[in-house]
Amino acid sequence: xxxxxxxxxxxxxxxxxxxxxxxxxxxxxxxxxxxxxxxxxxxxxxxxxxxxxxxxxxxxxxxxxxxxxxxxxxxxxxxxxxxxxxxxxxxxxxxxxxxxxxxxxxxxxxxxxxxxxxxxxxxxxxxxxxxxxxxxxxxxxxxxxxxxxxxxxxxxxxxxxxxxxxxxxxxxxxxxxxxxxxxxxxxxxxxxxxxxxxxxxxxxxxxxxxxxxxxxxxxxxxxxxxxxxxxxxxxxxxxxxxxxxxxxxxxxxxxxxxxxxxxxxxxxxxxxxxxxxxxxxxxxxxxxxxxxxxxx
Numbered sequence: 001x002x003x004x005x006x007x008x009x010x011x012x013x014x015x016x017x018x019x020x021x022x023x024x025x026x027x028x029x030x031x032x033x034x035x036x037x038x039x040x041x042x043x044x045x046x047x048x049x050x051x052x053x054x055x056x057x058x059x060x061x062x063x064x065x066x067x068x069x070x071x072x073x074x075x076x077x078x079x080x081x082x083x084x085x086x087x088x089x090x091x092x093x094x095x096x097x098x099x100x101x102x103x104x105x106x107x108x109x110x111x112x113x114x115x116x117x118x119x120x121x122x123x124x125x126x127x128x129x130x131x132x133x134x135x136x137x138x139x140x141x142x143x144x145x146x147x148x149x150x151x152x153x154x155x156x157x158x159x160x161x162x163x164x165x166x167x168x169x170x171x172x173x174x175x176x177x178x179x180x181x182x183x184x185x186x187x188x189x190x191x192x193x194x195x196x197x198x199x200x201x202x203x204x205x206x207x208x209x210x211x212x213x214x215x216x217x218x219x220x221x222x223x224x225x226x227x228x229x230x231x232x233x234x235x236x237x238x239x240x241x242x243x244x245x246x247x248x249x250x251x252x253x254x255x256x257x258x259x260x261x262x263x264x265x266x267x268x269x270x271x272x273x274x275x276x277x278x279x280x281x282x283x284x285x286x287x288x289x290x291x292x293x294x295x296x
Contacts, residue, residue: 008042009071011035012050016068019058092284095124099136100145102129103228103245104272108161109145109293116292123285131197131226137277142286145293148270156278160293161271166207167246168266169258173238180261181241184208184215187262191240192219196226206243209267219243271295 011028015035018024025032043050050064060068100109105127113125128134128141136144145160168181174191181187187206195204203224205216221240225231228248235242235249236257242249246266252258274293276282282290 008038008045009067010075011038012042012064013068013071013075015039015051015058016060016064021058091122092120092288093122094283094285095126096143096283096286096289097126097128097141098143098145098274098289099128099130099134099139099141100272101131101228103248104145104161105129106228107245107247108272112160112292113289116288120285120288123288125289129227131195136275143274143276143290145272145274148273154278155275157273157275158290158293159271159295160274161295163268163271165246165266165268166243167249167253167260168206168241168243168262169235169249169253169260170241171236171238171257172259174235174240175259180259182262184217184262184265187217187219187241190219190221192221193231193234193240193242194219194221194224195231195243196224204243207267208262208265210265215265 011024011030014028015021015024018027021032021035025035028035039051048063048067049061050067052059052061098109109127113127116123117125128139134141134144136142148157148159168187178190179186181190184206192206196202197204203218205218208215208217219241223234223239225234228244231242232244232249232252234240235244236252241261249258253260274290276286
């Protein structure tokens, strides 16, 4: 079977609409002679006379009218489907999956994305709380949120929060019979609430800095957790000293429920960044989410 050139049919439809080689050629952006040659080639290939030509007008033959009647609705349906696909490309819809720590989720991401769900009902957001350094590509995530000093170099990074710091806190009851630590090494004599980011990683070594001196202390204690809110609850209950994001415990400090120690040793850390693969075509939904998270 001879291979069809569907452009020939499109040109025939244009001629049928315009009833003029001159106008149809102008609409198609081709020379009138090129259009005339194409129609003759189509007629020769089909063995049918499709167009009746006169010096003043162009009319379809019965065979040409039947062919146009068969082609037109199919071409219009294809055009409609393509236009719908193109419109969907620019319409914010679909699900965006993000992996992030519970601190980033609670203090940065959810406050910004809650309004997005109300404004864009066709967007779905899946937030996977995980304090480990998860591979977003292998995990099937669109993006992750991570501190600026732990980003992979082949990723695009978008800042979503200001810098922040960790602070050492414990309840007044905990310090009732204990002296407060003055320097980081004093923590070795205290019951500290440890943090493990994932089952495969070691315990987090608490990081301190003062006057250019950096110190990492591997603290010890009865309790190890991998989430911020239970750690704060344990500190409030007097189970030991916790090293927590300042913005999560500042209210408890102001109310006197927690007491801060080693304040002059607690450094600032680079803020959170949204990161995602550099070689990808982002959906309209992802663009909406990224713009909402962007730190301003």
